[in-house]
Amino acid sequence: MVPVYKLIAAALSVVALGTTASCQSTTSGGVVGAERKQLLLVSSEQLNQMAVKAYAQIQNESAKKGMLNTDPALTRRVRAIASRITPQTRVFRADAPAWKWEVNVINSKELNAFCMPGGKIMFYSGLIERLNLSDDEIAVIMGHEIAHALREHSREQVSQAVAADAAIGIGAALLGLGDGAANLTGAAYQALVATRFSRNHETEADRIGLELSARAGYDPRAGVTLWKKMLSANQGGSPPEFLSTHPAESRRIQEIEALLPAVMPLYQAAKR
Numbered sequence: 001m002v003p004v005y006k007l008i009a010a011a012l013s014v015v016a017l018g019t020t021a022s023c024q025s026t027t028s029g030g031v032v033g034a035e036r037k038q039l040l041l042v043s044s045e046q047l048n049q050m051a052v053k054a055y056a057q058i059q060n061e062s063a064k065k066g067m068l069n070t071d072p073a074l075t076r077r078v079r080a081i082a083s084r085i086t087p088q089t090r091v092f093r094a095d096a097p098a099w100k101w102e103v104n105v106i107n108s109k110e111l112n113a114f115c116m117p118g119g120k121i122m123f124y125s126g127l128i129e130r131l132n133l134s135d136d137e138i139a140v141i142m143g144h145e146i147a148h149a150l151r152e153h154s155r156e157q158v159s160q161a162v163a164a165d166a167a168i169g170i171g172a173a174l175l176g177l178g179d180g181a182a183n184l185t186g187a188a189y190q191a192l193v194a195t196r197f198s199r200n201h202e203t204e205a206d207r208i209g210l211e212l213s214a215r216a217g218y219d220p221r222a223g224v225t226l227w228k229k230m231l232s233a234n235q236g237g238s239p240p241e242f243l244s245t246h247p248a249e250s251r252r253i254q255e256i257e258a259l260l261p262a263v264m265p266l267y268q269a270a271k272r
Helices: 004-017 044-064 072-091 125-130 135-150 153-175 179-215 222-233 250-271
Strands: 102-106 113-116 120-124
Touching: 044 102, 044 113, 044 120, 044 153, 072 102, 072 125, 072 135, 072 179, 113 135, 120 125, 120 135, 135 179, 135 222, 179 222, 179 250, 222 250
Parallel strands: 102 120
Antiparallel strands: 113 120
């Protein structure tokens, strides 16, 4: 019997033959060098349209619960930071400053923030208030989340899932296996591959986000203090949603510290 791992490799190679032309980089590298080829099998337009609908739904549901932008001062604060960061996105993508950016705040104790495809940003008040974040620290988080949208990580993950599903289907058909075997193989793929990709995305977002915040005039050294606060919040319990796919080792802070010589001149130039 053909080993399952060889079957997956063969099936993936069949899929890859038809998708080579879809391997590209969505961004330039910047000074942090965050550039690599990405498998992109679905269009940006498709995901952007889905993001608009999903974001509107989140806003509507939060508004009905009286949780949307309930603190005008906090909302202004977050939007002001965004207004300085979003123009800097042109360094990585020429089209990004013209996106239809939206920034809102949900009143919740959750430690969470996200940026959907196309620039739909949401902060949770708990992230800022419970960790007593400075503007510099908020900027580092915002840059990180914006970086996910610039790099189109959601689009990349969907594309990986499309390729994996196709490969699994081909492999199951070749061996005459039923859906159960395909589902098992799919679960293995998620466990062994998807998490690794997700952490790669987080590392890219850290690098790009740090550069974005520095170019906007926010101190990138706040990345170190931010993650110390995050890791402290993670002690003795389940990790915050924001940390769910982040490796919580001291190496993470060390990697940010290693980037400081590259991004500090950008910060200093912005401050001048």
